[in-house]
Amino acid sequence: MSDLDQTLAAVKARLKAYDGPRMRIMEVCGSHTSAIVKNGIPGLLSPKIELVAGPGCPVCVTPTDYIDRLIALSKEKDTCVVTFGDLLRVPGSSGTLMQAKTAGGRAAMVYSPFDTLALAKAEPETTFVFAAVGFETTAPVYALLLDQILKEQIPNIRFLTAVKTMPPVIDALCAGGADVQGFIAPGHVAVVIGADAFKPLAEKVQLPFGVAGFTGRHLLAAIDGIVRARGRGVVMNFYPEAVAQGGNAKAQALVAKYFEPGDALWRGMGVIPGSGYYLKAAYRRYDAGSRALQHDRPMNAACRCGEVLKGTISPKDCPLFKTACTPLHPQGACMVSAEGNCLSVYNEN
Template sequence: MSDDIKEIIDYLKNYDGDNISIMEVCGTHTAAISESGITDIISDKICLVSGPGCPVCVTASAYIDRLVELSVAEKTCVVTFGDMIRVRGSKKSLRDISAEGGNVVMVYSPLDIISLAEENRDVTYIFAAVGFETTTPVYALLIKEMVEKKITNIKLLTALKTMPAAIEKVYNAGKCIDGFIAPGHVSVITGSNEFIPVAEKLSVPFAVAGFTGEELLAAIYALVKSRGKGIVLNMYKSAVTAEGNIAAKNMVKQYFMPCDAAWRGMGIIKASGLILKPEYAEFDAGSEGLTEDVIFNKGCSCGEVVAGIKSPTECALYNKACTPSSPQGACMVSTEGACYHYYTNRRK
């Protein structure tokens, strides 16, 4: 451990100023903070709050219901990443319907679907395209391949989200946030400049951080020191530039356009999503209007957890009715979910 980090740990451990709340927006940061035991090291006066950066956790129930419906349609197969399989819509998850005979296939990369579709031309494959700015370029790449290879039996059911508007919504949701650890993977694509307008508007500092314990501690330290300033600090320069990945951004612009998006527990947020442009509508599996959000268990606080209003441990169901083996909400299901990490790592 370097002397710099030792000094930072020392400062954060003995911090005795005003109470300060810092939100880690990204689910992978939530995981890294829990795994490195950071909350156990720093002063109780610095409160780390998990944010809306778990794509599965913020997906509205109507979207999952639609996937469940499609999985039992004739000659149709739903293709998804792992985490999505376990999250329940208003009644069932994809895993439930798969056990009842629904066609659900899990892939590791969206591009795996191409070979599936080429091998089985009479089946329509529906890709459950969820994710943030990080994942969208891969979906754009998928559409490009489909167009080039004239593949017509793949459609995307999209629930794609973008971060800045959601962060502003979270900031205004009630809990006083004094600084944001900006999402690292998202920033690789968007660039750190993406967060300047929101930082300036809210007069709150943002630190783009990497994923090691040391990088997160350095970001927390910088945010504590920059409290009240509307600035963006890029502390993940090995992967993030000011402008981001321009080629990826252009590719996304070619196929997708901004739209209003439904976030679980936070309602519809203006211009916080992406949807296929009208000229590519033939590849869309009916993504518009999937905004209804039914909470499976009335006591579930997932909506408030993703908005940072409640800590997982403040939910009445946490560690009682709701555990990873009997999850009542998406945040306890996903391996990027705040509740899952608080539970498995006994985070305080």
């Protein structure tokens, strides 16, 4: 047995035998949520260690007003919404973008934001609105896209942004009294902003953060570290091969060139101060109304996405789960994305 295997065996044994104070650990990354289910992590833990998914899926936290705005844009003359596939099925207040497309609206699905360039060049008479959702991970990509638009002087592309930032929402969760004793910090986000970005928050709330990658080994190491650091405001980097303490300086500079922070509306969670990225004033002519999003009215009033995203309830506690709300007929965003909390739990069974 290698040293790595011996270390992993010791971690597994510790986590399975843990008999200390109850530990509720939240992951705030949709990819972590999927990886935890895929690797069967909950079954390797003591009953006193509970993992709960937080607001780590960018599609899930997109408010209904954003979807409604995309639908309205898809119906405008000489306008086409450009989006990733998941957003086509996310419910707004009265329907989905896919339903709008079926009824005559125009929306194009792409696999890369840069596909928008070719679409815009092929139809200069059409305005293409790219649905830019995500966290700090995707913000540099959108900045690169805008950089290319400026270099090529392409006049018919706009952005509808719903780019969110993780530290403010974690801060808001803690301020709201979240029953959490530690956080698995998002690995992809940390690649960009760095492990140190979570230090002020860890010290403020006096909870341990473990930056993790996406293998079973990464996740178990982070959970073990968090459990052992219970009650201390520390940040531990268990993903050093990809995450530098200070993050990616070039990506940060690119985002800072084109974007500025502002208050942002989260699905089911309200407005969180300083938790969004918006195009700076100098580039606002490329914006399609991102700052005007004010409302979050679920299509089905019984939908409890907000409570699921905050970790207040399990998806199974929502009255719509597996009844009115299924992957084929989602009532909320958490049942749409492969990284969604509700879909992950649905697929467990």
